[in-house]
Amino acid sequence: MPVEEFVAGWISGALGLVLGHPFDTVKLLGFFKGMSFPIASIAVVNSVLFGVYSNTLLVLTATSHQERRAQPPSYTHIFLAGCTGGFLQAYCLAPFDLIKVRLQNQTEPRAQPGSPPPRYQGPVHCAASIFREEGPRGLFRGAWALTLRDTPTMGIYFITYEGLCRQYTPEGQNPNSATVLVAGGFAGIASWVAATPLDVIKSRMQMDGLRRRAYQGMLDCMVSSVRQEGLGVFFRGVTINSARAFPVNAVTFLSYEYLLRWWG
Numbered sequence: 001m002p003v004e005e006f007v008a009g010w011i012s013g014a015l016g017l018v019l020g021h022p023f024d025t026v027k028l029l030g031f032f033k034g035m036s037f038p039i040a041s042i043a044v045v046n047s048v049l050f051g052v053y054s055n056t057l058l059v060l061t062a063t064s065h066q067e068r069r070a071q072p073p074s075y076t077h078i079f080l081a082g083c084t085g086g087f088l089q090a091y092c093l094a095p096f097d098l099i100k101v102r103l104q105n106q107t108e109p110r111a112q113p114g115s116p117p118p119r120y121q122g123p124v125h126c127a128a129s130i131f132r133e134e135g136p137r138g139l140f141r142g143a144w145a146l147t148l149r150d151t152p153t154m155g156i157y158f159i160t161y162e163g164l165c166r167q168y169t170p171e172g173q174n175p176n177s178a179t180v181l182v183a184g185g186f187a188g189i190a191s192w193v194a195a196t197p198l199d200v201i202k203s204r205m206q207m208d209g210l211r212r213r214a215y216q217g218m219l220d221c222m223v224s225s226v227r228q229e230g231l232g233v234f235f236r237g238v239t240i241n242s243a244r245a246f247p248v249n250a251v252t253f254l255s256y257e258y259l260l261r262w263w264g
């Protein structure tokens, strides 16, 4: 099984993430607060995404990464491989994402002296507390919403990337850097716009129970969010998600493409 894609996915994901982190934390105090944890987690998550994507294409089309420029896979195959990658990476991402959301949501108390100390002291403490209080399943709170968010939208991600690259590249050639950056950036925006409604629900499920409110499940969370806040709730954060998505995914795809080219 080719492993280059796993390694390239890891490195490129980490590079993209450094760029995106300030956007992730923009509502909060310190911009680069908690950077080492996401870097460590992206190692697993992005390499699963790109590794599974590429190996699924290998199974579906019997072409390796190197052969795919000359024999481009169909969009159906690209979509299916993207969904498969998205599905599996969501499962790996779930505990990391839960911890990220929990930690980011407790940043405010720092500002007020005399307020109670934050519940979690850091990522390891957060994971350990959840594990102790709720067992291993607690670490997968919101995982279903996350999987639903990422499976189709990762298909959209790769289709947009490939589609734009093909549009602006002469047949049989590799896309140039400008094309890769723009296609990667728009792939990020397209998939994040589509992912935002379930992203909102996912984050609410992950915070559920901590601040009194307890949802019965994902559907209940959707219905009560819409009842209280209207349909606009599904687009909460869409602008910041898109602003973040462009640079993050431009850099991710650029480094991914070039690492694979260097390695032959």
Ligand SMILES: C[N+](C)(C)CCCC[C@H](N)C(=O)O
Pocket (backbone or CB within 6 Å): 013, 149, 150, 153, 154, 157, 188, 191, 192, 195, 245, 248, 249
């Ligand atoms: C599927 N979904 C839209 C959620 C993510 C697509 C892009 C993934 C990338 N690591 C990023 O963080 O932007």
